Amino acid sequence: MSDIAIDTAAAPGAAAPEPTPFLWRLLRKPLALAALAWLAVVALCALFAAKIAPYDPLDQDLLGVKQWPSHEHWLGTDALGRDVLSMLIYGGAPTLIGLVQAVVVAGSIGIGLSVTSGYYGGRFDAVVNQIVDLVLSLPTIVVLLAVLAVFHHNMLAAMVTVGLLGSASMTRVIRSVALGVRHELYIEAARIGGLSDAAIMTRHVIPRILGPVLVQISLFAVVTVLIETGISFLGLGVPPPDPSWGNMIADASVNVNDFPWLLVPSGAAAALTILAFGLLGDSARDAAAEGWSRPASAPKRAQVAAIAIKPVSAFDPQAVLSLRGLTITANGVARPIVNGFDLDLKPGETLGVVGESGSGKTMTILSLIGLLPHGLHVENGAMRLDGETIDLRDEKRLRRLRGHTLGMIFQEPMSALDPCFTVEHHIAEVLDRFETLSRRQAHERVIELLRQVQIPNPEDVARRYPHQISGGMAQRVSIARSLAPKPKVLLADEPTTALDVTVQSEILELLRGLSMSRGMAIILVTHDWGVVADICDRAAVLYRGDLLECADVVDLFNKPQHPYTRALLKSNPHSAPVGEPLPTIQDTLARMREGDA
Amino acid sequence: MVRLIAHRLAMSVPLIVVVTFLTFFLNSLAPGDLARSLMQGGGTEEQYQQLRAQLGLDQPVLVQYWHWLERAATGDLGVSFFTGERVTTLLNGRVGVTLTLMIGVLIVCLAAGLTLGIASALRGGFVGRAIDVMSMLGLIFPSFWIALVFIAVFAVWLGWFPATGYTPFRDDPRLWFLGMVLPVMSVALHSITNVAKQTRDSMIDVMGRDFIRALRASGLSETSVVLKHALRNAALPVVTVLGAIMVAAIGGAVFVERVFVLPGLGSLATQAADQSDIALLQGATLYFTLITVAINLLVDLSYGWLNPKVRIQ
Numbered sequence: 001m002s003d004i005a006i007d008t009a010a011a012p013g014a015a016a017p018e019p020t021p022f023l024w025r026l027l028r029k030p031l032a033l034a035a036l037a038w039l040a041v042v043a044l045c046a047l048f049a050a051k052i053a054p055y056d057p058l059d060q061d062l063l064g065v066k067q068w069p070s071h072e073h074w075l076g077t078d079a080l081g082r083d084v085l086s087m088l089i090y091g092g093a094p095t096l097i098g099l100v101q102a103v104v105v106a107g108s109i110g111i112g113l114s115v116t117s118g119y120y121g122g123r124f125d126a127v128v129n130q131i132v133d134l135v136l137s138l139p140t141i142v143v144l145l146a147v148l149a150v151f152h153h154n155m156l157a158a159m160v161t162v163g164l165l166g167s168a169s170m171t172r173v174i175r176s177v178a179l180g181v182r183h184e185l186y187i188e189a190a191r192i193g194g195l196s197d198a199a200i201m202t203r204h205v206i207p208r209i210l211g212p213v214l215v216q217i218s219l220f221a222v223v224t225v226l227i228e229t230g231i232s233f234l235g236l237g238v239p240p241p242d243p244s245w246g247n248m249i250a251d252a253s254v255n256v257n258d259f260p261w262l263l264v265p266s267g268a269a270a271a272l273t274i275l276a277f278g279l280l281g282d283s284a285r286d287a288a289a290e291g292w293s294r295p296a297s298a299p300k301r302a303q304v305a306a307i308a309i310k311p312v313s314a315f316d317p318q319a320v321l322s323l324r325g326l327t328i329t330a331n332g333v334a335r336p337i338v339n340g341f342d343l344d345l346k347p348g349e350t351l352g353v354v355g356e357s358g359s360g361k362t363m364t365i366l367s368l369i370g371l372l373p374h375g376l377h378v379e380n381g382a383m384r385l386d387g388e389t390i391d392l393r394d395e396k397r398l399r400r401l402r403g404h405t406l407g408m409i410f411q412e413p414m415s416a417l418d419p420c421f422t423v424e425h426h427i428a429e430v431l432d433r434f435e436t437l438s439r440r441q442a443h444e445r446v447i448e449l450l451r452q453v454q455i456p457n458p459e460d461v462a463r464r465y466p467h468q469i470s471g472g473m474a475q476r477v478s479i480a481r482s483l484a485p486k487p488k489v490l491l492a493d494e495p496t497t498a499l500d501v502t503v504q505s506e507i508l509e510l511l512r513g514l515s516m517s518r519g520m521a522i523i524l525v526t527h528d529w530g531v532v533a534d535i536c537d538r539a540a541v542l543y544r545g546d547l548l549e550c551a552d553v554v555d556l557f558n559k560p561q562h563p564y565t566r567a568l569l570k571s572n573p574h575s576a577p578v579g580e581p582l583p584t585i586q587d588t589l590a591r592m593r594e595g596d597a
Numbered sequence: 598m599v600r601l602i603a604h605r606l607a608m609s610v611p612l613i614v615v616v617t618f619l620t621f622f623l624n625s626l627a628p629g630d631l632a633r634s635l636m637q638g639g640g641t642e643e644q645y646q647q648l649r650a651q652l653g654l655d656q657p658v659l660v661q662y663w664h665w666l667e668r669a670a671t672g673d674l675g676v677s678f679f680t681g682e683r684v685t686t687l688l689n690g691r692v693g694v695t696l697t698l699m700i701g702v703l704i705v706c707l708a709a710g711l712t713l714g715i716a717s718a719l720r721g722g723f724v725g726r727a728i729d730v731m732s733m734l735g736l737i738f739p740s741f742w743i744a745l746v747f748i749a750v751f752a753v754w755l756g757w758f759p760a761t762g763y764t765p766f767r768d769d770p771r772l773w774f775l776g777m778v779l780p781v782m783s784v785a786l787h788s789i790t791n792v793a794k795q796t797r798d799s800m801i802d803v804m805g806r807d808f809i810r811a812l813r814a815s816g817l818s819e820t821s822v823v824l825k826h827a828l829r830n831a832a833l834p835v836v837t838v839l840g841a842i843m844v845a846a847i848g849g850a851v852f853v854e855r856v857f858v859l860p861g862l863g864s865l866a867t868q869a870a871d872q873s874d875i876a877l878l879q880g881a882t883l884y885f886t887l888i889t890v891a892i893n894l895l896v897d898l899s900y901g902w903l904n905p906k907v908r909i910q
Contacts, residue, residue, distance in 0.1 A: 137612050137893075141848035142866070142885045146620040149870040149878050226739050230852055233741050234867050253745050253856060257760070260749035267742045274737040371810055403816015416811035420829045420905060430815050465905040481815050 022211050025287040032283035035276035042273060046093035055083035057090045057243045066259040075265045078248075079255050084265050091243040092269070098159040098228040099221055105163025106220055110170025111213060115178050115205060117171075128171065135168035140227070148236045155228075155237055162227055166220045170213075177212045181205050211288025218281030222274050229270050245270045315384040319344040320521050321368075321489050326381035326392060328363050328372065328545075337363050337376060339545040343523075345489065350515055350522040352532040352553070354568065355542035361525045364542070365491040369406050370398030386488060404434050407482030411494040413475035417466040423450075424462035427481050434485040449480040454510060472503035479510065483518075490515075492524045496531060508535050529572040533557065541565045598901045598908050605897050609890040616886045617669075617879065618662055624875045625658045665879075674880040679872055684880035687865065692884060694763060694861035695850050699888075701781035702788065702846045706839065709789045711828075714796020714835075718804065719823065728793045735787025741852040744783035748856070751779060761858040780857045784849035788842040795838040799831040806830070832903050840896035844889055 026032050045052055054074075061081030069076045075084035117128040143165065144158055151157035181187060181204070190200050231237035232246020233253075240247050245266050252262035315322040322345070328338040338360040345351050353361045367378050381392040386405060390397055402408075410416045417426055427446045431437055437445065443462075450458035453476040466474060475495060482490060492511065496504040512535045515522050524536060532539050532553060540550040541562065548562040560566045640648075649655050653664055668675070674684035717724040735743075752760035758779050764772035803809065804827055812822045851863035858864070866881040868874075901908045 134611060134615060137844075137889065138616060139844065139847050139885055139889055141851050142882050143616070143619065145851070145866050145870040146623050146878055146882055149873050149875060150623045150626055152873065222736065229739055230741060233739075234852065234855055234871075236867070236870055249739075249742055249745070253741075256745055256749050257753055260746075260753070263742065263745055263749065267738060267746070270739060270742065271737040274739075275733075278733070278736060369814055371814060399813075399819075402814055408811075408814040410807065410811055410814075412807060415807035418808050418812065418826045418830065420826070420903065422905075429817065429821070433817055433821075467906055478811070485816055 022207075022287060026214070026284055029283040029287065031279045032287075035279040035283070038272055038276045039280075042092045042269075043096060045089045046096050049090045049093065053083075053086035053089040055086040057082060057087040058241055059083070066255070066262075068261060076261060078251055078262055079259070084248075084262070087243040087248055088245070088265055088269050091245045091248055091266075092273075094155060094232070094238045094242075094244040095225060095228050095246075095270075095273070098155055098162075099224050101156060101159040102163040102166065102224045102228075103217060103221060105160050106166035106170050107213075107217055109164070109167035110174060110216070111206075111209075113167070114171045114174035115201060115209070117175055117178075121179070125175075128175075132168045132171050135165060136172070138165060140165050141230075144227070144231065145236075148231065153237065153239045155231075158231055158237065159224070159228065162224055166223065170216045170220060173216050174209055174213055177209045178205060181208050211284055214284040215281050215288065218277045218284060221277040222281070225270065225274050225277065313342065315389070316344040318346060319384070320347045320386070321345040321523075322384040323368070324382055324384075326364060326367060326383075327379040328360065328367055328381075329377055329379045331375040335545070336379065337545050338367070341381070341542075341545075341547050343540060343547075343550070345521050345523060346537075348515065348519045348521055349537045350512070350524060350535055352536035352539035353523060353525045353542060354527065354529070354532055354539050356527065356568075358544075359542040360545040361542050362493050365408070365493060365523055365525055367392055368398070368491065369402050369408060370395040371408075403430060403482075403487065404485035405487060406489050406491055407485070407487030408491040409475065409478045409482050409493070409495050412498050413471050413478050413495075414466065414498075416478050417474055419466050421465070422462065423464055423466070423469070423477050426477065427484055430481055430484045445484070446480075449484055450477070452483065452514070453477070453480045454506075455480075470503075472499055472507065475499060475503075475507055476510070479507075479514070483514065486518075487520065490520055490522045492522060494526055495524070497526075497528070504531075505534075511535060529557075529569060541568065601897055601901065601907065602894065605894055606890075609893065612890065613883070613886050617666070617883055620879050620882045621662045621665060622658055624879065625661070669883065674883065675876040677869075677877045678874045679877075684877055687877060688862065688880050688884050691860055691862045691865045694859050695847075695854070695863060696888075697777060698780055698784065698850050698853070698859070698861060699843060699846050701777055702785045702849075703839065703843060705781055705785040706788045706792045706842060709785075710792025711796055711835070713789070713793035715800060715823070715828065717793065718797045718800035725797065728790050728797070732787070732790035732794065735790055739852075740783055740787070740849050741856050743786055744779065744853050744856040747779045747783055761856075763857075763859045776857075780853045780859060783853050783856070784846050788846070791838055791842060792835060795835050796831065799834045800827055803827045803831045829903065833900065836896055836899045836903065840892055843892045847885055847888060 059082060061077065063081065064073075064077055065079055065081040067073055067077040067081075073083050073085065075088065078084055078087070113128055117125040140162070144161055147157055147161045148154070187200060187204055190204055195203070228237070229244075229246035229249065232244045233250045234246075235250060237246055238244040240250075248266035249263070249270070252260075252266055255262055313324065315324065321343075323341065323343040326338055326341040326343075327336050329336050341360075341364060343351070343364075353364065355361045363372060363376060366372050367381070368383065372378065378392045383390050383392060385401070390401075392398070417423075421429075424443070424446050427449055428442045431442050431445055446462055447458045450461060455461050455473065455476050461469065461473065461477075469477070479495075490511075495511070496507050499507060508531060511522060511524075514520060515535075524531070526532060536553050538550065538552050539556050541548045541556075541564065543564050548564050549556070549560070551561070556565065557569070560569060646655070653661055656664075665675075672685060674688075676683055677687060680687070713724060713728055717728055738746075748760050751757050758775050759772065762776065764776050766773040804823075809822060809827060812826055813819075817826075847863075850861060851867060853859070854861040854863040855867055862881055862884055866878060866885070869878040869881060
């Protein structure tokens with residue numbers, strides 16, 4: 001039964017008490033109603049079988065065996081000439097009775113144990129948990145066989161056993177919900193208000209867990225029907241000739257060679273009943289979830305009606321990378337994320353891209369290698385790289401630039417490495433992609449690269465997994481990996497933000513050294529003026545997707561052209577006067593506006 | 598890792614004890630006992646009591662259980678009430694078929710489940726809906742019913758596979774294989790979709806992680822990003838599901854062996870339950886429990902193999 005329990009992501013998140021009653025929401029679902037209707041039909045048939053069934057289910061008619069459905073016998077007759085429909089109507093009873101027995105046992109134990117253990121917690125909870133673990137690992141069928149060996153054809157014993165075993169998973173799931181409820185404020189308030197434990201449980205805890213309980217009971221019912229019919233099928237349950245669905249399938253199995261039709265009615269009855277419980281469980285889960293959250297619909301791609309495409313100036317022939325008119329849009333957002341961005345990167349130069357969070361600086365460099373997150377698109381833009389003009393909307397083309405033309409390092413070094421592979425593997429894999437190397441050569445190259453990024457004892461580090469190295473070390477490994485295919489340009493997305501201050505300066509030092517020794521150009525995204533001052537030759541200032549100015553770092557610091565640049569510089573904590581509040585960008589812009597007026 | 602395995606083995610001791618004691622305790626409630634069945638209705642009450650004392654059946658359940666445990670530890674599980682054969686001999690002759698069935702289920706679930714799961718994580722849409730439909734069908738139809746439909750369609754109607762029976766591998770490998778196809782598929786049908794769903798969910802989760810973007814940025818091929826890195830990281834929850842499936846397959850084997858008349862542990866246990874052959878059933882229960890323990894151990898070992906954090910600690 002464990003394979004079904006997996007499907008139950010039932011527990012809704014904690015939230016305020018529900019607005020409309022759970023049962024009402026459930027009953028408004030058509031599928032839930034259909035499921036309940038079918039179950040009602042089965043139950044009524046079983047209750048009033050003698051009145052409804054057209055024939056006595058035990059009446060044999062040896063002259064009319066194995067008949068196909070006809071006017072007299074709507075579902076045909078079986079190998080002994082018994083009316084299949086009548087057997088089906090009578091045969092639902094043992095299944096339903098067994099179901100009720102098992103659900104009562106599992107439900108009362110499961111709810112009782114989970115609510116009390118979830119509510120009281122502590123040692124009681126721990127003991128219950130241990131027992132649940134043990135019961136969950138018992139193989140259901142095997143235990144049932146043992147029970148049935150002793151209590152021959154005793155369905156009550158079998159179904160009580162099923163209930164006992166099933167109470168474990170029920171306890172497990174409901175307990176977690178009850179635990180969540182226990183810590184909520186309104187429960188605390190009720191307790192402080194002097195309500196008794198019993199009153200809190202019946203009034204507040206149990207209504208709250210009704211949804212998950214119904215989901216669990218439905219899933220358990222699915223399993224129980226399967227087991228009940230299964231036991232009869234094995235010949236260990238309801239003794240033949242008493243009709244039961246399992247017995248009918250067993251009969252059908254004998255005749256599968258010459259009259260397979262018999263499989264259909266019995267299988268369909270069992271399957272529809274199981275389906276009904278499955279649908280009931282699904283609807284209950286939805287109804288329970290609706291109480292706390294409504295499904296959000298994904299925003300459609302925005303109708304960007306008229307983006308004024310700026311006149312595109314010619315590519316800079318001197319630049320190693322020349323970018324023109326980059327425009328990025330997001331689904332459901334009218335304003336472009338990046339709005340007609342031009343950029344030229346000279347050989348060996350380190351260019352800083354500066355701006356607030358959300359200014360579009362990271363998206364700019366991600367778009368160069370076709371790695372924009374889901375929902376963002378390059379609307380327009382082209383770049384000249386390595387003597388070739390590339391349309392930035394052509395993701396396939398951009399994909400081929402990754403690695404050996406454009407390398408990239410990220411903000412969070414620890415999450416840039418696959419936790420399942422060693423440092424050596426990360427780098428060797430990239431080498432292997434771009435060159436044909438023997439294992440030995442590859443290893444030597446890895447060590448050499450690790451040495452270039454100044455990792456002490458590279459042989460040792462190469463063997464480690466990401467979780468065994470520090471953040472600074474991981475960033476060095478990332479840099480080594482991006483250097484492996486010898487890129488022309490390195491894109492660095494806030495490579496030092498997540499690191500300690502001392503490690504930050506080491507990494508910046510390393511990048512500057514690599515840029516010098518390899519003549520490699522770097523685009524460095526940052527919001528830290530200190531980083532810009534430290535290693536950048538030029539810097540571009542971005543504000544809400546617009547390029548405000550791009551100038552030599554010295555000029556930019558000394559005589560910023562754009563008021564926003566001035567404001568951004570003022571809010572740099574490194575240069576702020578000690579003892580005064582750090583001015584925000586808004587402050588400075590506002591003051592300047594007053595000054596201008 | 599060693600500690601993890603030791604822990605798991607230690608945890609499995611209570612399971613084995615509980616299951617075997619439970620069956621032992623149940624059996625002490627049974628009306629008939631070994632002494633009665635050995636005498637086959639003959640003999641006097643005095644002789645019966647003598648035989649009971651001789652067999653230790655007059656002692657308290659706990660003492661009897663202890664004796665059974667002692668003997669079980671030396672590999673002696675007693676004799677069948679019905680045939681008088683040694684229980685271990687009977688069980689050892691059957692366990693191979695059940696293990697073959699389960700390994701078949703594992704292979705099919707891995708191959709089909711992973712393929713479908715990855716396809717639906719990457720392409721979504723059609724494959725995803727196909728999995729949902731298949732999963733629904735596998736859930737609502739009992740495995741033994743599906744097995745019968747398979748027989749009706751693929752054996753009786755199309756004649757591709759033998760309907761029932763088991764051919765040992767040594768006699769005819771081809772027939773052995775053909776004979777196992779339908780049983781394996783009947784047990785696996787629903788499990789395939791469980792693996793596929795779990796694979797889809799955890800692949801989608803992993804594909805959204807930062808290191809996937811970093812791997813792509815480093816220039817690796819999409820195949821290697823998806824099939825090597827993402828799959829490896831997505832594998833842990835899938836292994837958990839596979840473990841649960843294999844434990845559930847024990848139950849599936851009980852039914853399917855019956856349908857296809859396979860001489861496995863399941864059909865033997867069913868027969869033992871039917872005939873109240875307590876000693877035999879007790880042995881079968883022990884075997885099933887040991888298989889469960891072995892599955893859990895394998896799951897733990899694959900955790901260690903897949904996740905360096907588990908391995909190195």
